[in-house]
Amino acid sequence: xxxxxxxxxxxxxxxxxxxxxxxxxxxxxxxxxxxxxxxxxxxxxxxxxxxxxxxxxxxxxxxxxxxxxxxxxxxxxxxxxxxxxxxxxxxxxxxxxxxxxxxxxxxxxxxxxxxxxxxxxxxxxxxxxxxxxxxxxxxxxxxxxxxxxxxxxxxxxxxxxxxxxxxxxxxxxxxxxxxxxxxxxxxxxxxxxxxxxxxxxxxxxxxxxxxxxxxxxxxxxxxxxxxxxxxxxxxxxxxxxxxxxxxxxxxxxxxxxxxxxxxxxxxxxxxxxxxxxxxxxxxxxxxxxxxxxxxxxxxxxxxxxxxxxxxxxxxxxxxxxxxxxxxxxxxxxxxxxxxxxxxxxxxxxxxxxxxxxxxxxxxxxxxxxxxxxxxxxxxxxxxxxxxxxxxxxxxxxxxxxxxxxxxxxxxxxxxxxxxxxxxxxxxxxxxxxxxxxxxxxxxxxxxxxxxxxxxxxxxxxxxxxxxxxxx
Ligand code: NAD
Numbered sequence: 001x002x003x004x005x006x007x008x009x010x011x012x013x014x015x016x017x018x019x020x021x022x023x024x025x026x027x028x029x030x031x032x033x034x035x036x037x038x039x040x041x042x043x044x045x046x047x048x049x050x051x052x053x054x055x056x057x058x059x060x061x062x063x064x065x066x067x068x069x070x071x072x073x074x075x076x077x078x079x080x081x082x083x084x085x086x087x088x089x090x091x092x093x094x095x096x097x098x099x100x101x102x103x104x105x106x107x108x109x110x111x112x113x114x115x116x117x118x119x120x121x122x123x124x125x126x127x128x129x130x131x132x133x134x135x136x137x138x139x140x141x142x143x144x145x146x147x148x149x150x151x152x153x154x155x156x157x158x159x160x161x162x163x164x165x166x167x168x169x170x171x172x173x174x175x176x177x178x179x180x181x182x183x184x185x186x187x188x189x190x191x192x193x194x195x196x197x198x199x200x201x202x203x204x205x206x207x208x209x210x211x212x213x214x215x216x217x218x219x220x221x222x223x224x225x226x227x228x229x230x231x232x233x234x235x236x237x238x239x240x241x242x243x244x245x246x247x248x249x250x251x252x253x254x255x256x257x258x259x260x261x262x263x264x265x266x267x268x269x270x271x272x273x274x275x276x277x278x279x280x281x282x283x284x285x286x287x288x289x290x291x292x293x294x295x296x297x298x299x300x301x302x303x304x305x306x307x308x309x310x311x312x313x314x315x316x317x318x319x320x321x322x323x324x325x326x327x328x329x330x331x332x333x334x335x336x337x338x339x340x341x342x343x344x345x346x347x348x349x350x351x352x353x354x355x356x357x358x359x360x361x362x363x364x365x366x367x368x369x370x371x372x373x374x375x376x377x378x379x380x381x382x383x384x385x386x387x388x389x390x391x392x393x394x395x396x397x398x399x400x401x402x403x404x405x406x407x408x409x410x411x412x413x414x415x416x417x418x419x420x421x422x423x424x425x426x427x428x429x430x431x432x433x434x435x436x437x438x439x440x441x442x443x444x445x446x447x448x449x450x451x452x453x454x455x456x457x458x459x460x461x462x463x464x465x466x467x468x469x470x471x
Contacts, residue, residue, distance in 0.1 A: 007086035008035075010335045015033050040056075057131075060081075065103055070091060071146065079110040091105060091106055093456035094351075101363075109128060133166055146178045178365040178366055190358075195306075197360065202221065207220065227295055227304065228249065228306060230308070230329065231271065231274075234329065234355060239267050243266075253296075256281065257279065260289055263285075296316060298321070302325075304326045305325070310334055312332060314337055327348065338447070356427070380414060436451070
């Protein structure tokens with residue numbers, strides 16, 4: 001469906017709806033909305049068979065109100081300027097919502113990665129990095145890419161390596177990109193961060209009794225019937241953490257098809273089946289659906305679209321039955337589809353809040369790279385000793401002695417992963433409460449997406465004021 005609807009126009013329409021509920025001057029709102037810089041690159045690469053091919057790619061920096069700008073790089077066959085600008089804009093608002101001090105950016109390379117060998121992908125990624133560097137579109141204090149659709153730690157390590165080879169300032173070079181493998185300066189917990197953040201956001205939402213009552217649902221993740229579209233980085237991890245918390249996966253959709261089972265699908269078994277047969281279809285005990293899109297219309301409590309944008313439009317929105325729509329992907333609903341679902345009383349957890357776990361942990365990775373120290377290294381032993389002293393005090397007060405295993409369990413100081421996950425959990429919970437509060441306090445009682453935009457606009461305006469641009 002991508003391509004029929006301008007994604008950038010969707011983001012703009014959502015922004016305008018929220019902007020109309022604020023009191024800021026039009027010029028200031030226009031400046032916040034505008035995509036500041038777009039760089040289009042075409043460069044040649046040599047294919048393994050000796051052919052020369054032109055590769056088309058983009059990097060958009062939507063807003064430099066805070067530096068560096070930040071946003072993933074996407075490898076997909078229908079990447080285009082409109083899409084990259086829309087995704088960059090979403091990054092600006094996303095970072096504001098979760099209080100990550102970055103401006104928004106996004107990059108894209110117009111390729112279907114399945115048609116390229118590993119060494120071709122490496123040549124493309126390295127050349128793209130070089131092009132970015134030539135025009136000052138990459139650097140730890142300038143613009144910091146990350147993984148997105150079709151990219152992962154391997155591409156990030158090629159970017160880091162290319163940048164650090166060429167950069168004048170080698171000391172902080174690893175901070176030029178996030179989502180790197182751990183030995184190349186990555187942070188533990190980044191790979192699963194977006195999906196884990198989706199889980200924390202959904203959990204926070206379904207734990208609020210008042211909101212669940214309005215939807216006719218009980219509280220808690222346990223027992224909720226969930227459908228997930230797209231089992232890549234975001235969808236797989238969101239499904240995994242939801243299932244671990246007791247949710248029932250009643251439908252799963254991938255590129256090649258979709259399957260359903262009202263009694264639940266075991267995620268790991270489905271993934272193993274897909275690895276073995278190269279398809280999600282014909283999984284034991286499940287029904288094959290007529291097409292991948294049909295999963296969006298399954299009877300369920302929570303729908304997690306985690307593939308691509310413009311999946312739910314005004315055509316299929318009336319047939320979407322879920323009570324909670326948890327946007328793992330960026331822009332899975334068109335603005336019109338959002339209106340239809342809001343009107344029928346569904347609760348939409350907006351992308352720019354719900355999938356912000358990735359950029360939050362990317363922020364932690366960048367901080368780690370600039371500080372050159374692993375999280376937890378300084379305090380782990382100190383805290384262990386402090387907990388041990390506390391336990392010893394309570395043992396001598398109560399006269400009871402704990403086993404060594406119990407002591408070890410209660411006194412373990414935090415590891416890097418513990419700290420990253422704790423920072424992520426705190427961010428997802430507090431940001432949800434913030435946007436919900438904006439919603440409840442505003443006389444117009446806007447939907448959550450509009451409330452999230454209002455919250456983002458308020459914070460961005462403050463930083464413009466800080467800069468003295470709009471006194
Ligand atoms: P990914 O490439 O790891 O996975 C995407 C999956 O969706 C793939 O397995 C693909 O086969 C599948 N897919 C494609 N079209 C489909 C369709 N029509 N129906 C069902 N499945 C389909 O990508 P990702 O990183 O998981 O990104 C997914 C979405 O989440 C994108 O919108 C991306 O912008 C957004 N996002 C990603 C991150 C991140 O950290 N990776 C962070 C925030 C937002």
